[in-house]
Amino acid sequence: AQVKGNADAVMSYMHEFYFESAAMILTLITVGKMLEARSKGRTTDALKGLMKLAPKTAVIEKDGVETTVPIAQVKKGDIFVVRPGENIPVDGIVLEGNSAVNESALTGESIPVDKAAGDPVSAATLNQSGFIRCEASRVGEDTTLSQIIKMVSDAAATKAPIAKIADKVSGVFVPAVITTIGWLLAGETMAFALARGISVLVISCPCALGLATPVAIMVGNGMGAKNGILFKTAVSLEETGKVEIVALDKTGTITSGEPRVTDLVPAEGVSESELLSMAYALEKKSEHPLAKAVLLKGEEMGLSAADVTDFAALPGNGLSAKLNGNTIYGGNMKFDGTHVAVPEDMKKKSEALAESGKTPLFFAENEKLVGIIAVADMIKEDSPQAIRELQNMGIHVVMLTGDNERTAKAVGKEAGVDEVIAGVLPDGKESVIRKLKEKGKVAMVGD
Secondary structure (H helix, E strand, O other): OOOOOOOOHHHHHHHHOOOOHHHHHHHHHHHHHHHHHHHHHHHHHHHHHHHHHOOOHHHHHHEOOOEEHHHHHHOOOOOOEOOOOOOOOOEEEEOOOOOOEEEEEHHOOOEEEEEOOOOEOOOOOOOOOOOEEEEEOOOOOHHHHHHHHHHHHHHOOOHHHHHHHHHHHHHHHHHHHHHHHHHHHHOOOEEEEEHHHHHHHHHHHOHHHHHHHHHHHHHHHHHHOOOOOOOOOOHHHHHOOOOOOEEEEHHHHHEEEEEEEEEEEEEEOOOOOHHHHHHHHHOOHHHHHHHHHHHHHHHHHHOOOOOOOEEEEEEOEEEEEEEOEEEEOOOOOHHHHHOOOOOHHHHHHHHHHOOOOOEEEEEEEEEEEEEHHHHEEEEEEHHHHHHHHHHOOOEEEEEEEEHHHHHHHHHHHHHOEEEOOOOOOOOHHHHHHHHHOOOOEEEEEOO
């Protein structure tokens, strides 16, 4: 009644209330929570591609009869068969058959892994070359793929430390309520107490944090997923920004994981082109990853492959075939050594190649060694640039490898790393990382 018709009085009283500010703070924080929920959804979206890799059906063998069944019906202990070009449906153990399996979907390692009886295989990996019979060991939610999906889903539900701080700051709602109640107990009117409570809320709540933090986490997670990087926890995302040292594996990380021919070492009286022509004809029918390196070299040199007959892939990493009435062999030293006598000088050359991180392939005709073709992993085209970018961010880049010092230094120099640590076997990498951790926060990149 006092302010009826008095516009000035109305305006002065209006300035004492901050209802729109209070509503805005609540809106911003609610939007922040909504974005956080969306970010969790986005992270799991990145896994849907992996989930699609897992086949929907499996070919089960029972009493010699093959039956195609939905993946959900596969039980532990079932025998399943996988043909070349098919994905492996569940985790299992190979019972019979030899093949090369591409496990890059799970491990990131681009070179297929040779599998024989007794070896484990994982769901969603690709059987590349041979027919294999396997026994199911883990099905449904127990498979390696399902475990990865569960891990990332759990990670998306965690909060980064910075987000927890934002949540603590949001705790200013409590003092705002206490202020209001305090003034009411002191005998002030509801309007007076509410005005003071809202003042505390408006002044002390950095509402931008409630919105900016989830947005930052969402963008970080989204950018990572876009580039094939999944953060195990939001803590990992925050810690990544504090990294001072990056340790890189050599094989499949700095190098391409796709072998190329580096050396041709013909035996006495044999020319390089004769050695390569014979190897090209033999490897043309092979589906082994190392065969591709020989085929690429043959194509580069414009060779045409002669037709071979009686081709066979033999246990122990070897091949044999008939060429112009002669039996030709190809494989590792152990395999070829069972068919031909390897001269001492060729053994030394092979050992020198192996020492420099190359894989020597032996080729023979009848009972005579024709020569050695060395195959090695080459540096990825973009590795030096990626390493430079890390160094520009002030990060110390270390290369870890099981190779000998000489080869490692040559690769390290070409890649441009700051430090090379050679001769480290997989189980020794952990202690190297432990030592590096004494100098600063470390990230390890590799398989």
